[in-house]
Amino acid sequence: MSTKKLEKFIQAPSSEVFLYFTNSTALKDWLCDVATADPRPGGRLYMWWNGDYYTSGEYLKVVKDELISFTWFGRGEPHATRLDVTLKKRKTGTLLKLIHRKLGNNSKWVGIGDTYEKEWSRNLDNLASVLENGEDLRITTRPMLGIFINDFNADIADKLGVPIVQGLRLGGVVEGLGAQKAGLKSDDVITRMDGSEITGAASLSTFMHDKKTGDVVEVTYYRCSDKVTIPMTLSGRPIPSIPASGLELSKQVEPVYHQYEGEIESLLKANTEEDCAKAPNDNEWSVKEVLAHLIHTELxxxxxxxxxMSGHEGAYDDFGGNIQAHIDGTVSTFTTKTDLFKELKNHNSETLSMYSHIPVEFLSRKGKFWKLAYQANQNSYHLQTHLEQMRSAIASAQKQ
Incomplete structure (x- = not known):
């Protein structure tokens, strides 16, 4: 048997480092995509990464803020291995020592030990980044296409005239980024990238795992019944400035809300109730349905x-799609365009107020606040896509 040993000094209390090995949500924040953990001797540990890899095991020994020992049985591996993580308090942080034991030496284990050493080194760097300044390197160093994902199933494929039932349907593209520059549009359905099958958000994330800004990838997609293959240059990910408090976050994103509220209000005032209720076709939303979707998104x-903020987030295998019954229920409850817009503005105001009330003690969880603030700053892309969708719906309604 062989062993891999790594050390990492992290400028954070040992209690925080301990949490990130024993809490399901904290594990997702630096190591994996889905996790469930019960940190006690004999308690379960399961982690999954977008794609086909997962590991399962159990905690063997847990000493608060000092030691975490657990087994690790990765998919396709000949037998379970063991990890011992010790935490030593230092004046300015924590010295983490990780030992991965019981790695095999025979032909079945060729390359596995070296891969673990490389991956543990990379992930411990990310753990230090998350704990020291909040930044998740998996986000900031990974390029992006500049797309929004929409629902896709057999019924939608039939309505779009697309001859496949698995793929990634675009809900929109971001101006100036790779997808838009390559000519992709809403309702295009991506099926392959560099020959790898793309069936949804999870498979896209797997494909992007080791890609870098500037990489050129071959994208195959359907536009109606036409199959198209094009080169696309992956874009760098715009990283917003992360504010120092919840109040500053509220002030940072408030102009975005007000800008789009103003544009939506102008659109609603300029068009009739009847036109705002007309959908371009069975596969598209009316203006009022888009407003309902924006309400649901904000909630x-x-x-x-x-x-x-609670430290306990839900985990999902993939994007679940929008529920039309929910859209219909909201439109039926808030029957006019004015009522829908008022409800949306109320929820927007509630969100901004929520930010401003984030307690000071939460800010010490740098990774948590960074994630919250980063995601809060992505809203403008979503709003822009749906504002364009509303304008298209009105243009279609006026032709009917």
């Missing part, structure tokens, strides 16, 4: 903010 975001 969903508020729930996620609460989960981030």
């Amino acid at each position: 969903g975001w508020q729930n996620l903010v609460s989960e981030i």
